[in-house]
Amino acid sequence: GAGVSQSPSNKVTEKGKDVELRCDPISGHTALYWYRQRLGQGLEFLIYFQGNSAPDKSGLPSDRFSAERTGESVSTLTIQRTQQEDSAVYLCASSPLPEGFGGELFFGEGSRLTVL
Amino acid sequence: AQSVSQHNHHVILSEAASLELGCNYSYGGTVNLFWYVQYPGQHLQLLLKYFSGDPLVKGIKGFEAEFIKSKFSFNLRKPSVQWSDTAEYFCAVNAGRRALTFGSGTRLQVQP
Numbered sequence: 001g002a003g004v005s006q007s008p009s010n011k012v013t014e015k016g017k018d019v020e021l022r023c024d025p026i027s028g029h030t031a032l033y034w035y036r037q038r039l040g041q042g043l044e045f046l047i048y049f050q051g052n053s054a055p056d057k058s059g060l061p062s063d064r065f066s067a068e069r070t071g072e073s074v075s076t077l078t079i080q081r082t083q084q085e086d087s088a089v090y091l092c093a094s095s096p097l098p099e100g101f102g103g104e105l106f107f108g109e110g111s112r113l114t115v116l
Numbered sequence: 117a118q119s120v121s122q123h124n125h126h127v128i129l130s131e132a133a134s135l136e137l138g139c140n141y142s143y144g145g146t147v148n149l150f151w152y153v154q155y156p157g158q159h160l161q162l163l164l165k166y167f168s169g170d171p172l173v174k175g176i177k178g179f180e181a182e183f184i185k186s187k188f189s190f191n192l193r194k195p196s197v198q199w200s201d202t203a204e205y206f207c208a209v210n211a212g213r214r215a216l217t218f219g220s221g222t223r224l225q226v227q228p
Contacts, residue, residue: 003159033215042120042206042220056215091160105152105216107160 002026004108006092012114013082021077021111025094032069033105034077035091043091049075050098082115089113118143118211122219129197130227137192137222139181139207148210149190151181152218155203163205166190177201199228 005024013019025032034046045059049069060066064082069075079086089110097103123138141147151163164175171183181192190207207219 035218040220042122043208043218045215045217048215059215093160104150104162104165105160107152109159 004092004094004106006090006108006111008111009109010112010114012116014116015084016081018078018080019082019113021079021090021092021113023075023077023092023094023108025073025075025092026096026106028072029094029096029106030072031095031098031103032072032075033093033095034067034075035093036088037091037110038088046077046090079113082113084115087113087115118147118209118214118217120207120209120217120219122205122207122222124222125220126223126225128225128227131199132196133226135192135194135197135201135224137205137207137224139190139192139219140188141190141207141209141211141217142188143209143211145211149181149183150208150210150216151175151179151190151192152206152208153203154206160206163192197224197226199226202226 007022030051032049035043047067048056064080067077089112091110093105093107095103095105119142121140149166152160153163154160166173166183174180179194204221204223206221208216210216
C-alpha cells in the first residue's frame, strides 16, 4: 500500500489476555518504530527496528511487551497479560532513513487498545 | 535523557489570529527538530523539520519555526490561522542516535 498500515484499528480485550498488533510499513523503509499514546499524553517511544540490526528496546515498559520484525517487512507488537494501564493508541511509523539522520517518520493510523 | 516540553496544552484562536506554539527541549548536543500535526481523524504527518543550516524553517500550509539554540527552543508560528488548522501539534527532537522524542502535544482550536 501507499502508507503505513496497522491492524486492528480497534481492539477491546479483557484484563489478563494477550494481544497482538500488526504493522505493515511502507515498502523499502528500513526503519520501523512503535510508539504508545495514552489519552491526553504525548507519544511514548517503545521500540525501534533498523534493517537487520538488533532492535532498540529501551522504551518497552515491561517484559510483558515484545515486538518482532522480519527483515524490512511486517512487525508485530505483543502485549501479554494485558493490564488496564495498557489502554492506549499504539502507533507504528516507518522511515526511509535510520534514526539520527533527520528522516521523516510516516505514521499509521494506530491501533486503539482498550483493556477492560 | 532528552525531553521535549510543550507549554500550551490547549489553544483557542479566532480565524486570522497569529499563532505561536512553544517548544523547548533538553539536550546540549546536535539536534534534529520536528513539528508533526494530527488533523481530526487523520494520522500524524510532518509539518516541518530543522536538520541544519538556516534556523528559520518553513513548512507546509504557511507554518514556520525558528530554532534558537541558546534558548533550546523551536517554536512554531503562523501569521494568520484558518479554521482548517484545527489539529493537534507535536514537537519532537532527535538527538544523537536516539529515537525521536515527542512532546505532549498542543491542541489548537480555530473558531470561524
